[in-house]
Amino acid sequence: MMKHHSPPDMGRKGNSTSVGSREKAFLIVRLLRAIKGVVTYRKLMEATGINMTSLARYVSGRNMPNRRNREYLEKMLKPLVEEKIINELDRDSHGFFDNTFAIFHPAPRMIFALWVLDQLKNRVGSVTKVLTASTDGVTLATTVADVLGVPVVIAKKEPEAGVAEFITARVVRTSGDSFFMFVPKKWLNRKDNVLVVDDVARTGETQRALLDIVRKARARPAGLFVMIGVRGWQERIRGVSCPMGAMIEVSR
Numbered sequence: 001m002m003k004h005h006s007p008p009d010m011g012r013k014g015n016s017t018s019v020g021s022r023e024k025a026f027l028i029v030r031l032l033r034a035i036k037g038v039v040t041y042r043k044l045m046e047a048t049g050i051n052m053t054s055l056a057r058y059v060s061g062r063n064m065p066n067r068r069n070r071e072y073l074e075k076m077l078k079p080l081v082e083e084k085i086i087n088e089l090d091r092d093s094h095g096f097f098d099n100t101f102a103i104f105h106p107a108p109r110m111i112f113a114l115w116v117l118d119q120l121k122n123r124v125g126s127v128t129k130v131l132t133a134s135t136d137g138v139t140l141a142t143t144v145a146d147v148l149g150v151p152v153v154i155a156k157k158e159p160e161a162g163v164a165e166f167i168t169a170r171v172v173r174t175s176g177d178s179f180f181m182f183v184p185k186k187w188l189n190r191k192d193n194v195l196v197v198d199d200v201a202r203t204g205e206t207q208r209a210l211l212d213i214v215r216k217a218r219a220r221p222a223g224l225f226v227m228i229g230v231r232g233w234q235e236r237i238r239g240v241s242c243p244m245g246a247m248i249e250v251s252r
Contacts (some may be wrong), residue, residue, distance in 0.1 A: 204236035
């Protein structure tokens with residue numbers, strides 16, 4: 001026997017006029033389309049209490065969830081995707097994760113984008129750039145930047161050919177090895193509010209270097225968010241007055 005939650009009223013149109021709410025409604029619809037490849041309609045019905053007809057109308061775009069429905073769906077879908085991320089998260093003997101599901105599949109990236117928007121709250125409208133490190137963080141950062149409608153800036157391990165000036169920061173690994181990250185100077189400046197996004201934070205060193213790039217550009221950090229954080233990763237990051245966190249935390 002299926003267990004049903006009590007969903008809110010299935011209205012046809014959203015009741016919010018803000019751009020952020022509309023973007024979230026579209027993202028929820030895209031998420032429902034993507035999540036079909038992760039969970040069955042039956043499981044979606046069990047998790048949300050929403051009948052198959054209403055779910056199908058959302059997926060097809062015939063109906064758009066209003067604010068109450070969008071918040072409800074986000075709340076109920078997030079644990080389903082997080083569970084799948086954790087189940088797919090294999091770790092090797094060196095402590096590195098197989099996080100390919102999290103960065104390749106659209107459902108985790110959309111859930112992460114929704115989570116970031118919730119963390120930013122009233123700072124959403126002030127973000128002008130999204131900054132990440134090459135390479136695994138790029139898909140997540142691009143998804144978030146597309147939702148916000150701002151450019152994504154990628155810090156690479158090699159200077160871009162044809163670019164004259166760079167902002168650089170050094171990343172020191174726990175092994176003692178180090179490397180530099182390079183960002184074209186023209187893409188960050190003192191007028192920017194920069195959101196830093198990454199896929200995994202193990203020691204926090206890469207994220208510290210990304211914030212260092214923001215500081216050197218004389219820009220302001222709007223937030224620092226990662227999909228998966230190994231407990232203690234924030235200890236390397238000091239003196240930064242912006243919201244930060246991990247959507248999923250795992251033990252060392």
